[in-house]
Amino acid sequence: MSVLERDPDERVQVLDEEGRVVDGATVPDLSDEQLVDMYRNMKLARHFDQRAVSLQRQGRMGTYPPLSGQEGAQVGSAMALAERDWIVPSYREHAAMYVRGLDFDQTLRYWMGDERGNSLDGLNIMPVAVPIASQIPHAAGLGMAIDYRDDDAVAVCYFGDGATSEGDFHEGLNFGGVFDTPTVFFCNNNGWAISVPREEQTATETLAQKATAYGFEGIQVDGMDPLAVYQVTREAVKKAREPPVEELRPTLIEAVQYRFGAHTTADDPSVYRDEEEVERWKQKDPIPRLEAFLRDRGVLDDERVAEITDSVEAEVADTIEAAESIERPSAESIFEHVYAEMPRRLESQMQYLQRLREQHDGELLEE
Amino acid sequence: MSVLERDPDERVQVLDEEGRVVDGATVPDLSDEQLVDMYRNMKLARHFDQRAVSLQRQGRMGTYPPLSGQEGAQVGSAMALAERDWIVPSYREHAAMYVRGLDFDQTLRYWMGDERGNSLDGLNIMPVAVPIASQIPHAAGLGMAIDYRDDDAVAVCYFGDGATSEGDFHEGLNFGGVFDTPTVFFCNNNGWAISVPREEQTATETLAQKATAYGFEGIQVDGMDPLAVYQVTREAVKKAREPPVEELRPTLIEAVQYRFGAHTTADDPSVYRDEEEVERWKQKDPIPRLEAFLRDRGVLDDERVAEITDSVEAEVADTIEAAESIERPSAESIFEHVYAEMPRRLESQMQYLQRLREQHDGELLEE
Amino acid sequence: MSTTQNLTLVQAVRDGLKCELERDDDVVVFGEDVGENGGVFRATQGLHEEFGEERVFDTPLAESGIVGTAVGMAAYGMVPVPEIQFSGFMYPGFDQIVSHAARMRTRSRGRFTVPMTLRAPYGGGIRAPEHHSESKEAFYTHEAGLKVAVPSTPHDTKGLLAAAIRDPDPVVFLEPKLIYRAFREEVPEEPYTVELGDAAVRREGTDVSVFTWGAMTRPTLEAAENLAGEVDAEVVDLRTLSPMDWDAIVDSFRKTGRAVVVHEAPKTGGLGAEIAATIQEEALLYQEAPVKRVTGFDTPFPLYALEDYYMPEAARIEDGIRETVTF
Amino acid sequence: MSTTQNLTLVQAVRDGLKCELERDDDVVVFGEDVGENGGVFRATQGLHEEFGEERVFDTPLAESGIVGTAVGMAAYGMVPVPEIQFSGFMYPGFDQIVSHAARMRTRSRGRFTVPMTLRAPYGGGIRAPEHHSESKEAFYTHEAGLKVAVPSTPHDTKGLLAAAIRDPDPVVFLEPKLIYRAFREEVPEEPYTVELGDAAVRREGTDVSVFTWGAMTRPTLEAAENLAGEVDAEVVDLRTLSPMDWDAIVDSFRKTGRAVVVHEAPKTGGLGAEIAATIQEEALLYQEAPVKRVTGFDTPFPLYALEDYYMPEAARIEDGIRETVTF
Numbered sequence A, B: 001m002s003v004l005e006r007d008p009d010e011r012v013q014v015l016d017e018e019g020r021v022v023d024g025a026t027v028p029d030l031s032d033e034q035l036v037d038m039y040r041n042m043k044l045a046r047h048f049d050q051r052a053v054s055l056q057r058q059g060r061m062g063t064y065p066p067l068s069g070q071e072g073a074q075v076g077s078a079m080a081l082a083e084r085d086w087i088v089p090s091y092r093e094h095a096a097m098y099v100r101g102l103d104f105d106q107t108l109r110y111w112m113g114d115e116r117g118n119s120l121d122g123l124n125i126m127p128v129a130v131p132i133a134s135q136i137p138h139a140a141g142l143g144m145a146i147d148y149r150d151d152d153a154v155a156v157c158y159f160g161d162g163a164t165s166e167g168d169f170h171e172g173l174n175f176g177g178v179f180d181t182p183t184v185f186f187c188n189n190n191g192w193a194i195s196v197p198r199e200e201q202t203a204t205e206t207l208a209q210k211a212t213a214y215g216f217e218g219i220q221v222d223g224m225d226p227l228a229v230y231q232v233t234r235e236a237v238k239k240a241r242e243p244p245v246e247e248l249r250p251t252l253i254e255a256v257q258y259r260f261g262a263h264t265t266a267d268d269p270s271v272y273r274d275e276e277e278v279e280r281w282k283q284k285d286p287i288p289r290l291e292a293f294l295r296d297r298g299v300l301d302d303e304r305v306a307e308i309t310d311s312v313e314a315e316v317a318d319t320i321e322a323a324e325s326i327e328r329p330s331a332e333s334i335f336e337h338v339y340a341e342m343p344r345r346l347e348s349q350m351q352y353l354q355r356l357r358e359q360h361d362g363e364l365l366e367e
Numbered sequence C, D: 001m002s003t004t005q006n007l008t009l010v011q012a013v014r015d016g017l018k019c020e021l022e023r024d025d026d027v028v029v030f031g032e033d034v035g036e037n038g039g040v041f042r043a044t045q046g047l048h049e050e051f052g053e054e055r056v057f058d059t060p061l062a063e064s065g066i067v068g069t070a071v072g073m074a075a076y077g078m079v080p081v082p083e084i085q086f087s088g089f090m091y092p093g094f095d096q097i098v099s100h101a102a103r104m105r106t107r108s109r110g111r112f113t114v115p116m117t118l119r120a121p122y123g124g125g126i127r128a129p130e131h132h133s134e135s136k137e138a139f140y141t142h143e144a145g146l147k148v149a150v151p152s153t154p155h156d157t158k159g160l161l162a163a164a165i166r167d168p169d170p171v172v173f174l175e176p177k178l179i180y181r182a183f184r185e186e187v188p189e190e191p192y193t194v195e196l197g198d199a200a201v202r203r204e205g206t207d208v209s210v211f212t213w214g215a216m217t218r219p220t221l222e223a224a225e226n227l228a229g230e231v232d233a234e235v236v237d238l239r240t241l242s243p244m245d246w247d248a249i250v251d252s253f254r255k256t257g258r259a260v261v262v263h264e265a266p267k268t269g270g271l272g273a274e275i276a277a278t279i280q281e282e283a284l285l286y287q288e289a290p291v292k293r294v295t296g297f298d299t300p301f302p303l304y305a306l307e308d309y310y311m312p313e314a315a316r317i318e319d320g321i322r323e324t325v326t327f
Ligand SMILES: Cc1ncc(C[n+]2csc(CCOP(=O)(O)OP(=O)(O)O)c2C)c(N)n1
Pocket: A092, A130, A131, A132, A159, A160, A161, A162, A163, A164, A188, A190, A192, A193, A194, A263, D032, D061, D063, D085, D089, D092
């Protein structure tokens, strides 16, 4: 029986808070190597996140949306995809994007205010979408195109709990249902949309039950259990590729989780939530959970963990170094890529800016 | 037990297609006079509708959206409201608006291209809303205001099956749930949105089940059974006023019905649907159904029916006479009511138009 | 010589779509009622039958969904040609248009593009209900990353539409529904393009330049003809509103020194303002009279009993031209 | 004399809201994160505590729902003051703004009105992510039925906001977030209004009129000061963009015969175009140089590494003024 065939109110879990396999759960069929990879990806994401926040604090980067606490959902889901599959992220999916091939220096570059961090050449990743929920119809459209081309890919779309209140959530999922697209709608329910708690977004008990409005399945999963997330996503992706008779391809996955930190570096969560609540959720931290499971399985020990920690720190240090050593984008690049061919008026605006900068000895407009 | 407490898939019905009370159904507690009123309102709406279509054909009116087939849902629901309640219509609710106090000459005036038909002075009716689903958030907002003022009113919002695909449907119902507003969301599912059938709007089995996404009740009713519609609406209104513990005030009612005619007079339904389908639905015509019931009850006979037919025809004739004898709106009225006070630039535009018309001997711009 | 057909403007839309559907398998046409019904104006009539459900299909009633899925399809390499049933209903999809279609190329430095053509019937004059008579082209011309075209003849319609569909950038293609069936013209059966960004001089003249587009082209030409003898007016049909053919505008103005802009849209912030501003910027020393704007008023488009007062008509345009040449 | 407080612009927003909440029970403030959190810029800080959940509350994350419910509340007689978190996120609610808020009065011949004030932080310069730096005031000034105001000082902020809230028509109130905390000013504790539709001459001058608003007022004044001695520039802060104070604009121009418009928004179709068009319409015979537009470029607002190139700054404005007076 597919894990998807559950009561949507019943949350899928593989590991409990101590990292023990819960009764009746099946551990997904992953090699030790893959499991260690999963662990390393989460560690890397966590460390990257902490360093990114401090770069922002030091004025070396602009506003940044941290992901700590959400590594399990991002890594677990992204690892369940095949090479040919697509992801359609919001602005917080740094770890999912990393798993899908985007180096963190690109992520930093983007949050340092350089569009080149978002160019994603050769990767099956859509660019960061800032307007909440607006990427959801894109994912349905990708699915329609995949279908049209008779390709075998699946598109996984990430969004938050707050996003479920937007019209685009509704229209995107409804198109998914009507056109029966190979799409997985993956909701990172981290309990908060900036300061508004999940309970004030909608009067429903779960977000998963919203799938009822589109004629396909919805399922809740423990989003801080990377194995459960992996399993649920893998089955949703499988169903999207080869739907059972009389069933629609799409799935709405609600991955229940928590962001440990601020919404973005511009936010102060102490205004709207208790430290006690944060502590409670830290008990579910996906990283020690998977670590305990892997230690128990004999795949990790102190030495291996230390090795991973070191390699993760080195990788992030390199990443930051790489991001900060890239030359600034040129002033001209404001005018590039607005259209395939630069219209004459734009060209003359570009020349005006060049002239201005020359007249002012290049001094003008430099910070 | 409230009729609302049913499986949402089970459609509420009081009268069968022959106008006999179905097993287990309770006839709502309406006086004979009220029942005859209900019958007369539907007859009047039907006759008005037929005359309006022919006015359009004769070039005496612009595009008009007919309602034939939908009288049961409109009259049944509107009669279930108290004086203080509000309705928030789309563009097809002529009969519901009539029941709530708007004379048909105003409706004609509006469709003859004169905004004054939409001014609704003194009535608890919001103006005709043309952009699909856009009136749904208004109804939630009305409900929030009613709540804020501690008033006892309920707002009933009408929209079609097609409207359920719009983002505004989702956002409006979600606000209704979150703010627990005294709102009844009344979906006139007439099977078609212009040429797109209900099955292609959404992959769900019912529209009523979409209420699951907002945490309140949804219910399907036979929309061509005015007694069932009356009953369901009355209970939804009652629940909105005095919600049982642990229940939310709003209800989504899906009134399953059919439009016998074209979407609007600009539409040709023969392009996209069979005459056979139309005939099938005509068996459910709400008017003969209620007539049979009332004859059976001894409240109507041939003589009384003939009297009603005559009076209905006379009223509609007067209505048309009234609508056509009103003076044309003045050219100046284009500029009035844009703002509370006319800005100077607008005033000078108005004066320019006046000058132009004088210069051209009033000939300019007259058809 | 290639064979031609005698088509109305809306038939030319259909013919343009048909040719592009034939030419490129990646082209898909979709929207509300564009399938079996063939569109509420019959602009897609028969295409569903001819190209099948995969190429020409109905969508749910959801404009943000329509534009948003088009953006997703485009990212995957397809060439979406969605229809919005009336331009007044583009607003529920406005965010997808300005925040995504217009910006995907910039955002991804050219990795993802949106070669979408977003069609919508636009403008007044057909006794339609509220919201069915808008002309808000200025919303789209103010947004970088979008192109905007408005044809005024059947021949241009087919050619501009083909150019729009083949263009690598998103084009908002506004069809003047007042003249959907107003007249016919010989239109080649073969596919062809009319380049985006090229204005057309519809009538040469030396006294005054009149700039217009879409449904206003006909009353403008009528006004120019009525004034012939008295005033020799040049009439320029802009055809593409973004990017605008500034060379054509400024060249014509340098010749005549006087200009009138005619559009249905409200005056304040309409494209007439941009044209006047650019003319005085580039050719003030040639300017012998204020650039006159003959436009709709700064009011909502009225219900149809009053729409004839709202829309510029030949007599009003004549007055505007006369005032400009006698300034 | 009444007592004053030394406030930043964003504190003046808060103070204005507070005074209006106190004055009129029908005023309600709502939006994303405006409740307990006090707004992402702290513009509503403490108001939730002071006025309670019924008067100041959070909504779901849904802009069309926010504006749409405001329209419904207004129809019932309330005075909604919704916030959109950034002006770049007004688009999902665009249909409710232009199709309903702007038109309810016309549509119902005055029966239903929308005395809403729709607040949104706007403009660039704070190193914010994509979509957080827009200035698209021209979308709203092109729509009849809406008013648009942009304050540039704490004093005006409180007064214009009060005027907007008391105004019987919908006002789009755009707050220049670059200067939310840039400086302080003495602001009366008492409620007061600054009339909508009235421009303010910030610096008198005789050589050239410089029209601007919002965050651009400061670099414009700086440019004028830098040029003092060489050029005597008059700086007019328009404050209300719809209805525009045309008398003030034309009067100033008649005096100087030269004008510069400074705005952050893209040039093409920005309000600079309307101002230039109107000036040449009303005062061509006074015009000694082209009306110059010093504006943002016709591109999407770039990510922040390049935003300083995009936004007009004092040196660029100086160049524009100098070119205009030496034309
Ligand atoms: C359309 C839109 N409205 C508002 C915002 C401002 N905003 C950015 S993130 C956010 C909260 C999002 O919450 P959620 O969807 O739960 O995602 P999370 O950040 O928690 O992952 C808001 C309101 C936005 N980016 N887009």
